[in-house]
Amino acid sequence: DIVLTQSPALAVSLGQRATISCKTNQNVDYYGNSYMHWYQQKPGQQPKLLIYLASNLASGIPARFSGRGSGTDFTLTIDPVEADDTATYYCQQSRNLPWTFGGGTKLELK
Amino acid sequence: QVQLKESGPGLVQPSQTLSLTCTVSGFSLMDYSVHWVRQPPGKGLEWMGRMKYDGDTYYNSALKSRLSISRDTSKSQVFLKMNSLQTEDTAIYYCTRELRRVHYFDYWGQGVMVTVSS
Numbered sequence: 153d154i155v156l157t158q159s160p161a162l163a164v165s166l167g168q169r170a171t172i173s174c175k176t177n178q179n180v181d182y183y184g185n186s187y188m189h190w191y192q193q194k195p196g197q198q199p200k201l202l203i204y205l206a207s208n209l210a211s212g213i214p215a216r217f218s219g220r221g222s223g224t225d226f227t228l229t230i231d232p233v234e235a236d237d238t239a240t241y242y243c244q245q246s247r248n249l250p251w252t253f254g255g256g257t258k259l260e261l262k
Numbered sequence: 263q264v265q266l267k268e269s270g271p272g273l274v275q276p277s278q279t280l281s282l283t284c285t286v287s288g289f290s291l292m293d294y295s296v297h298w299v300r301q302p303p304g305k306g307l308e309w310m311g312r313m314k315y316d317g318d319t320y321y322n323s324a325l326k327s328r329l330s331i332s333r334d335t336s337k338s339q340v341f342l343k344m345n346s347l348q349t350e351d352t353a354i355y356y357c358t359r360e361l362r363r364v365h366y367f368d369y370w371g372q373g374v375m376v377t378v379s380s
Contacts, residue, residue: 153323185364187365189366189367191367193307198356198370198371198372198373199307199356199367199370200370201366201367201368204361204364204366205364205366210368242306242307244307244309244366244367246360246365246366249312249320250309250320250321250322250323251297251309251312251365252309253299253306253307253308253309254306255306256306256307
C-alpha cells in the first residue's frame with residue numbers, strides 16, 4: 153500500500169501563507185498525471201475536494217488554494233489564510249488500489 | 263443533482279454485523295464507481311472499499327475478511343456489510359463517488375455515525 157505522511161498540525165496567522173505537505177513512499181505519477189488530491193474537512197462535515205491531480209483547482213474553490221508537486225512530494229498552499237480555512241486537510245492518492253489518505257493536517261490560527 | 267445518502271443502524275452490538283445502504287441520485291451506478299470511507303471519532307479517513315461501475319469490487323486488505331460491498335443498480339443503492347464488529351469499528355461511515363479517469367472523490371454523502379457498543 154502507498155503510505156501518505158502529513159504533519160499533524162500547523163498554526164498560521166490570518167493573512168499569512170499556509171503550506172501543508174504530503175509525502176508518499178511510492179511514486180504516484182502515471183502518464184504525465186500525479187494522482188494526488190486534497191480535501192478539506194470541517195468539524196461535523198464531510199470532506200470537500202479542493203485540488204485534484206496535484207495542481208488543479210476544484211470547481212468553486214477560491215484561488216487562494218493551490219497545489220503543486222509530483223512523484224512523492226506534494227504541497228497544498230493557502231495564501232492568504234482566512235478564518236474560515238480552519239479545518240483538517242487530507243491528501244489522498246489514487247495511483248494504486250487500495251486508495252489511501254494521509255493522516256490529516258489540522259490548520260489552526262495563531 | 264448528484265446526491266449520496268447513507269442509512270443504517272446507529273448502534274450495533276459487538277460481534278454483530280453492520281449493514282449500511284448508500285442511496286444515490288443524479289447519476290447511474292453503471293457509469294460511476296462508489297466507495298466507502300470511514301472515520302473514527304477524532305481520527306483520520308480510512309478507505310474501506312469500492313464498487314466499480316462494472317460491478318467489480320476491491321477491499322482494504324485490513325478489512326477484506328470481514329467486508330462485503332454489493333449493489334442494486336435498479337434501486338441506485340450500494341450496500342456495505344461488515345461482520346464481527348468491535349468497538350474499534352465505531353466511526354462515521356461515508357459513501358462517495360469517484361470521478362472516472364481522474365479518480366478522485368467528487369461527491370460525498372453526509373455520513374452515518376455507527377457506534378459499536380453493548
